[in-house]
Amino acid sequence: MEDSWWVANLKALESRPQRLEALITMNTTIAKDAALSRQIIERLLTTAELYDCANSAADSHVPKDQAVDVTLELLGHCLDQLAMDTADEQLPSLLRRGLTHQNPALRALVLARLLKELRRQLVAGQVRTLPNNELIFLILDELKQPDTEGTSLAINILSIVLVQRLSDADVQAKLVHLLQQNEIVRCCAYELAVVLAKESAATLSAVKFILDAALSELDNDDVLLQASVMELLVPLAKQNHGLSYMERRRVLDIISTRVQSIEEHPLEALLIPSIMKFFGKIAAYQPLKIIAGYPHMLACLFQQLQSEDESILPTAMDTLANLASTPQGKMLLHLHFNAAVEESFKIYGSYTKKLSAPIKERLLNSLDVIYEVETPPTKELNAILKSWYECFAGGAHANVIMDLINTPFPDLQMAALALLKTICKYDWGIVALKNTGGAVEFLLSRQRDLHRNIKYIKWQIMEILSASAEFSPTETVRFTAYVNEGPYHVQADLDIATEPQGNA
Structure with a gap:
């Protein structure tokens, strides 16, 4: 189509009665033509009237949902045909209307296409250098929007491109501005900083001011905010340089003291499930640090596992599974806390007879994590797992699991069968099944x-x-x-x- 044809149809968008017909006509045309000129693509991506059609405001002449859907599809075709070169100085101006639009679906559409291109560059082994900060600023502004699909897309994009300009004073100022926003925006900044910090000690150093701000939230009176920050910090411990930073800042010590000071500060009891989850997830990466270094945390966990309180048991069960998810974790638990682990497994066996079906399912899933091993266990570890299982089952049989398989709840049946399958990867597990009438x-x-x-x-x-x-x-x-x-x-x-x- 000639440029004049597109100009005429874009002009028609100004007339509300003609709007839907013009949108459908352009969308049908662009879907068929995979080789539009750069000039036409630029015209479409910079026409204000086209973006007005993506607004969800009511329009008496145009069916709202249909107009928005057709507009998004049309803009999607435009973005697909755009050579989205991140080194192109024009790219921010072409994406600006989409990235600043009030419709979160449109912003997510643009972000998704940009992320797709950046991932292609990563696979090719070369991420193009941004000519300036304009695109980064547009993406950072998405973090100030209400939490939507665009938030995670923006963080993924920034984790790729922001490393190029982390030392830039204007970028630093923009990041500091995020830390001055509400708690949702601040948590987005903390998540971004953790994603960046994981990559290397150098990037951790560059975003240390954000991580320090995250740690300061642990003194906040808002229990939910503290829980969110702990959850965000967990991946940092996966890398040694991240764990070293947390140790220097005494993060684990500070959080663990909350458990010891519950009698003085009863409200902090609300944080215990989140603290357990925090330590459990870190133990999946660093079992020695947690199991040998924080015995009072383990004592608190085993106390929770015996509570029969269905509001805290799921997190406690998941935490024990994380602690015992690695061969090293299992061996350390046997070495330092075997009596408590065996008692917990006996309690698990009793729980299968009296707790609700969803908690039983969570229990079985946590056991499945403990018994799933990537490589054949050593003779010693095999004996430990056999002993733990017999504490749970009450002997060398699978009656407890079969009783759960025979319940009328399909999800519980599947969880029980999945555990039975995992147990059968061990010779003693097959014998237990064989011994079960x-x-x-x-x-x-x-x-x-x-x-x-x-x-x-x-x-x-x-x-x-x-x-x-x-x-x-x-x-x-x-x-x-x-x-x-x-x-x-x-x-x-x-x-x-x-x-x-x-x-x-």
Whole structure:
């Protein structure tokens, strides 16, 4: 189409009765033409009337949702055809209207296309150098918007491009300005700083002023804000330079003292689940630091696990799973807290009989994390896990798990079967299953009313059993036949037809 055709249709947007027809016409055309000139793309991306059509304000002449949807689709086609070169000085002016628009869906659309291009550059091994700060400032402004899809997109973009200009005084000033906003915006800045700081000690140093501001929030009276900041700080401990920074600032010590001072400050009891989650997640990266270094935190955790309080048990169960998620974590727990772990597993066994179905499911999922190992465990670790399991099950059998499989709750059934599958990766787990009356028969059954996912997990377990030496040749043949038939095999019904006898 000639440039004049596009000018005429864009002009038609000024007339509300003609607006929808013009939008549909342009959208249909651009969808078919994948080679529009740069001039036309620039005209479309800089026309104010087109962006007005993306506003969700009511319009008596145009069906609101349809007009907005067509506009977003049209602008999406424009962005797809734009050579989004981040080194291009014109790019910020072409994206400005979209990045500053009141419709969050449009802002997210532009951000998503920009992130896609930056990730392409990352894969290619070279992120183009930005000519100035204009684009960075536009993206940083997204963090001041209400929390939307655009927030995470903006943080992902900034994690790629901001490293180029972190030392720039104007960029630093813009970041400081974010720290002067409300707590939601500040938390976005903290999240961005953690993402950047993870990359290297140098970038951590450049955003240290933001991290320091985050740590100051831990003295805030707002429990929810403190919990949010703790959650944001966790990934920092994954890298040694990040953990070193946290140790220098005594972050772990400061947070752990909250647990010890609950009697003096009862309101801080509300923080305990968040503190447990914080230490548990860090323990997944740094088990020695947490398990050996903060015994009173572990003592508090085991106390929570015995509480029967369904409001705190899920977090406590997840925390124990994080502590024991690595081979080192399991060994350290055995070394320092084995009696408490065994007692907790016994309590878990009792919980399967009296707590609500969602908590039972969370319990099973946490056990699955503990027993899932990437590499075969050592002989010592294998013995430890066997001992813990028998504390949970009350012996070398799987009756507790089978009882949960036989409940009427599909999600609970799947969680129980998933744990059984994980347990069967150990020889002692297969023996426990073998020792459980009715377990093998249930796995071999072809019940038609079972959920599709349950049938698949059953089939996976049979695949493990068919390769085990614990069963007789006859049983192994049956298991192999089941596996070969597939997870969703349906046995044919044998109907014996009889003809009615005629009168003699």
